[in-house]
Amino acid sequence: MPSTLEGQITMEKTPSYFVTNHAPKRIHTMARDIKLIIVVRNPVTRAISDYTQTLSKKPEISNFEVLAFKNRTLGLIDASWSALRIGIYALHLESWMQYFPLSQMHFVSGERLIVDPAGEMGKVQDFLGLKRIVTDKHFYFNKTKGFPCLKKPEDSSTPRCLGKSKGRTHPKIDPDVIRRLHKFYKPFNMMFYQMTGQNFEWELEEDSGSRSSQD
Template sequence: MPRTLGSQITMEKTPSYFVTKEAPRRIFNMSRDTKLIVVVRNPVTRAISDYTQTLSKKPEIPTFEGLSFQNRSLGLVDTSWSAIRIGMYVLHLESWLQYFPLSQILFVSGEKMITDPAGEMGKVQDFLGIKRVLTDKHFYFNKTKGFPCLKKPEGSTFPRCLGKSKGRTHVQIDPEVIEQLRDFYRPYNIKFYETVGQDFRWE
């Protein structure tokens, strides 16, 4: 990490931190005062998005259904597949709570980041103890990508939007498969809501 003045905040982002077993201990040993921000979304949608991204790079991979289940007729979900396992948020959270209190962790709704980006960013700014700078006027909805982007900052030619790999159309999945995965995740979601004191309404 770069040297940080008392008036500055250093931020770093890596999607795999939350699900990496060694990460909580290592981050705690670096700085036990670190504030953690975790963006979560409906685990079924997250798994489909994960699969869609992988499929774009490896078109030869098995079907989503084939990877999701050990035995679909018995409803046996394959939790060894990372796209499924990542969405079992409460299990990963347990590792973090061994080192950090919940007061140092903010859970941001991936869904609300699309429907109300300024509202969610307001929570982030409050959590970090900084002045609310980002408001509704800083965002516009990009119809092509299907999510909000930052408007063009002063001195820049282009607005700031996520890269080409983001916003692609999801693969069509059998509604029955989606329903089975919803049933699978439900108890994990409920326990997650209870643990963090926040209902993300993923039902």
């Protein structure tokens, strides 16, 4: 971690912290008053996005449908597959709550971050005790990527968009598999909503049907 001067905030990120068993204890030992920001999205979409990223690097891997089940005939989900296990957010949050109170955690909706980036960033700035400097004027939606891009309104520099690894079209997944995964995650989602006090409304996506999306 870089040195932090008075009046500065040092930030560090990696997706693996939240799902790494020994991370909460180690981070608590280092800085028990740290503020934690966790970005989550519909676990079904997250799993497909995870698979899409892996597929781009290892095109020889099995189909999503094969990896998702221990026994598809019986409908037994393979929760040991990391792409699926990561989305059991309640399980991971339990580990963090052993060391940190919810008051030190802020949960960002991945879905709302796309449709209302300024709104979500406003909440993050409030959580960190910062003035709301990043606003609507700092974003524009890139239709090709399917994500908002960050720009500096005070100059004409090229907006900063997500890299080539983002924005890939997801492979088509059997709707029955999507339905089974929504059913699998639902009790864990409900537990996560209760633990965080936030309803991320992922079940609404299930009700409206599976969406063709990008990672």
